[in-house]
Amino acid sequence: MEILMAIVIGVLFMSATYLMLSKSLLRIIIGTGILSHGAHLLLLTMGGLKKGAAPLLGEQASSYTDPLPQALILTAIVISFGVTSFFLVLAYRSYQELGTDNMDRLRGNEKK
Template sequence: MEIIMIVLAAILFATGVYNILQKQLLRIVIGTVLISHGAHLFILTMGKLKRGAPPVEVYGVTEYADPLPQALILTSIVISFGVTSFLLVLAYRAYKLNQTDNMEKMRGSEHE
């Protein structure tokens, strides 16, 4: 199961990097979202996908799930949501000011 998760995380990283290298601003934002989702899967996979009881130690239970990767992913989801919201607002504002979402046209000319 870990191999499938690692391959899926690698695909998300690859498509995210591809989208970040595009010229449209919205594709760049989508690329950052894909990379953050890939990071979530990677953190989950590094914490070992164990099946067991809930992450509460009870007398007699020998196997339980590790709560640390779950806590890290929850924190990462909140941070990536904030960054995505900020990037979407920034992209909207840049589009309203420049009337384009093309990064080459936003750069401007050398004579200005």
């Protein structure tokens, strides 16, 4: 299962890098979202894909699941949601003011 997750994470990182290198601001935002999903899966996979009981069983439990990777991923999901929503509002406002989402035009390197 870990091999399959490593392949999926690699594909997510590859597609996120491709999207973040494009000229469109919306593609860059989608790329950062995909990159954060890849990081969440990486945290989950590195924490170990174990089958076990609930994390709160007491000290005499024979098998349990470590809750720390799940807590880290939940925190990362909330942070990435906030960052993505901020990027979307920023892109919408820049499109309203400048009329384009092309990164070269936003930098002033390309003429209309």
